[in-house]
Amino acid sequence: MGLLHPALMWLGVAGSIPIIIHLFNRQRYKRIRWAAMEWLLAAMKKTRRRMQIENLILLAIRVLVLVLLASALARPFMKSAMAAPFAESNTHVVVVMDVSYSMDYRGASRDSTPLEKARQVALGILNDLKTTEADRFSLILLTDTPNAAIGEPSSRVDLGRQIVGDAVATDQGTSIPRTMELVRDALKKSTNFTKKVFLITDNQRHAWSVPEKERTRVAELFKEISELTTPNGGGIILHDVGGNVVDNVAVVDLAPAPGTKVISTDRSVEFVAVLRNYGPMQVSGATMNVFIDGSKQGSFQVTVPAHDKVTQEFHHTFREDGPHAIAVELDADALSHDNRRSLAVDVREALKVLVVNGQKGTTFQTDEVAALKAALNPSIDQRERVDIYSINEVLENGFAREDVRKYDLVVLANLETISQEEVAAIEEFVKAGGGVMVLLGAKVEAFTWNQAAWRSGEGFLPCELDKPAGFAGNTDVTRMTGIDYTHPALEFFAKTPTLKPSLTKLLVSQWFAVKVGDPRPEVRILASLHVAGAEPAPLFIERRMGRGRVLLCTTAADYEWGLMPKVPGYVMLFDQLAQYLAAPPQRFRNITVGEPIEYTLKLNEYAKSFTVITPRQNRSSVAPQRAGEHAFYLSFAGTTDSGLYSLERDPQEGETQPTLLTWYAVNVDPEEGFVEKMTEPELRSMYPQFKFTYVEQGTGKEIQQIAVKAPASNVWKYLVGAILGLLVLETWLAQMFGAKR
């Protein structure tokens, strides 16, 4: 005998209510002076015993009624064989079927894939599920973005069979913790007496792993599910349908070579593909094919050592600007989903740069931006274009006439002042995604700049300008310190050890002291200058504004305030900074399966409808959504397949063809390709409070548990019957006793 809701037995205390009422009534009496006490005492003596017995009987019945009521609410059940005749199946089964791409692993023996085994197990469970009035089931498809195919407890077994039968391996990875949240939700919706969870998976090691900071939360989640399922003959059954072979080579990464932030036309671009061998055997002579915009451009024979990674570089020169797609594909192996990887890039003819020169000089050394221009376009070799910048230089007084919206990057070099109109144009430009680099110098009038561009933090300047500092006449110099190599603009140096020391060789003699103030999330210091006996002076300060970025360099980019151009690192530094500021981030075009496609429309791209074409050539119409007063974006969540998705603007008036806006490369999670299993002892050790029954293969033995009748959960019905009977008896006895009296 057990209780489904033992806490409700506390309501049994209500059984004392009749006693309390009895005692209370004894305290609430009418008082009478009475003469005929002799007769009263005689009557009392005669009836006392009978009355006591009658009262005790009534009191006992009333107490029993309340205790039985509390017991009925606590839902008692019997586990003994004697209870079997009273039992009826009342089970909620949550079937969790792994449909991640690792379930499609087909070994050399050409046996069934784990998914085919899982399908059999799930169908077996559904077939054995008793479809009584009380039995229910839920069906959850396990991926890293799990889907409750049947979330509400249902008795529609036919629908469940159809979903299971139609289930195919997706391109998604696995997250058991995330899936278990859906399991918990399904269990909480259940009102069934017995609750069982069947987790059918290939039991990959990485599927169970979570970041360390989430370990406690996940452990609590597993514990909660265990507690929800443990009582009344329920439980969690882990069907491990995975194999023991882990032979698999995957393309785990495809990206431009480090430091390549901008891909421009007519310039050879290096791409790097990373191949990983998860298996214990070296793979030799595998063919890796390269596709550019869907056309095969070449192939490579690669050898990947066991448990190791190799990189394969290849080059391509784009002749046309606009969106392009690159893909690499390996020979077919046991798991095909991770053999192909795509990359979407925006190829620019050139990055358009407006340089506003505040101090035009006659020589390389005296011109404010000569060194900077040379750094951005260093090549004199005309055979192959290597410069990616198209630079337009104007003087300070010509700045007002320029439409900054035509440019990708605006460099403001040593401008004495800046007008409010210019500031407004700059800020609109930055918010729309443009990049601005502000270089300071001796001409800069701090007060005017602060009033126009700082505005107590409202303007585009990252910080308030104070006054020039340092050592006049380059009599002394200082070096950079506190370099944030994690910043995207500088990470190239961290990845290129030969260049990293060059940053610290840049020499600066004067700079503008600034007041950064309290930390703000949109402001970040990339590097500072070492100042003897004082706090480092910020040198590069970034401020994000809307979709764009502003970088303040507190020193000059020429020889006036230092010797930076003399050092080779100067070229790479300003090239990286310029690319970072001017180039749209590529990473938003390259996402993982399940992540949504989100595209912010430019003003000239707006239309009423757009179309997303999936790798399976399915077309989905997408309507623009408003993101602000003049801003619209597109969102598409159906990235269930890996591959290239194209986003097109539907033909507008006067157009016959749709316009390709961009490509999106949607790739699988490479970790999912590592099909090494989590062993049962490891799992129990990792989550000791996760109570489960481990079944290596879906033998059907555990499935039969479904068919076993649940313990007699309907004892409460008999209790309610007994309560009603007792109430009738009490009424009858009370009337009978009362009539006697």
Place this chain on the structure above:
Amino acid sequence: MPDQSKYLDAHVLNRISRLNLRARSVMEGFVSGLHKSPYHGFSVEFAQHREYTPGDDLRFLDWKVYGRSDRLYIKQYEQETNLRSYILLDASESMDFRSENQSKFDYAATIAASLSYLIMEQQDSAGLVLFDRMVTKFVHAQCSPLHLKVIVTEMEAAKTQEKTDLGLVLHDVAERIKHKGLVVLISDLMDKPEAILSGLQHFKHKRHDVIVIHVLDEAEVQFPYDRMTRFDGLEGYPWLVVDPRSLREAYLEEVKKFTTEIRRGCLAQRIDYVQVTTDQPVEVALSSYLARRLSKRRAK
């Protein structure tokens, strides 16, 4: 109306005065009245003859009968004499009980005053004995308007605060009343039946005509309570908290048993037993009893 006492109600007196209180047996008395004297021979109204026996007073020999029949007969005469009545009124604490109407004592005192008035109206004499566990007041029987006032005054001055010992009191009073007469006991009879009957027997032994008027409150007869009640016992009884519904049946049985025993005991001793409850109008209770008593008398 001789007095304006609360115990003398004009309506009651008017109702009962039309009925004569006649003793069932012949009473001896000093005042000529409606009651026959047991003493034959010196009165004016001939009653009967009986054979002479030695020792009879020769003055009552009927010489005419002797002359006609040569037998000796004694002439016996009937003479109506005055009635000497004593009303024994229970003034114990239990008589102070009342449920809704007047207390049992007030009701009993009204009966006592009314009977006294009636008796004196017939030129008979009436006395009063107030008692609780002992006789607290003994007013000798007299017949005068002033005496009625004395009786009423004594009743009004009575305090009902002591226990009852009815048996003892009845024996005591029986010893104190020297002449045969009418004894009316008005009480709630809260004592042992055997003690009460023993006391009454004492009166009968003294050849008194005895009437027992058993005064009870309606609540004592009906026991109408239906919620938890604390009964604070009078006359030294303890309090008792009970559910009256559970006791009612047994209680009424006890009442019935008691009254039956008293009634039977009275019947056996030729004592009139009258049970009245305080919710009955006094005049109705008294007149119905007196009418019944008169009809019995006439039937004889």
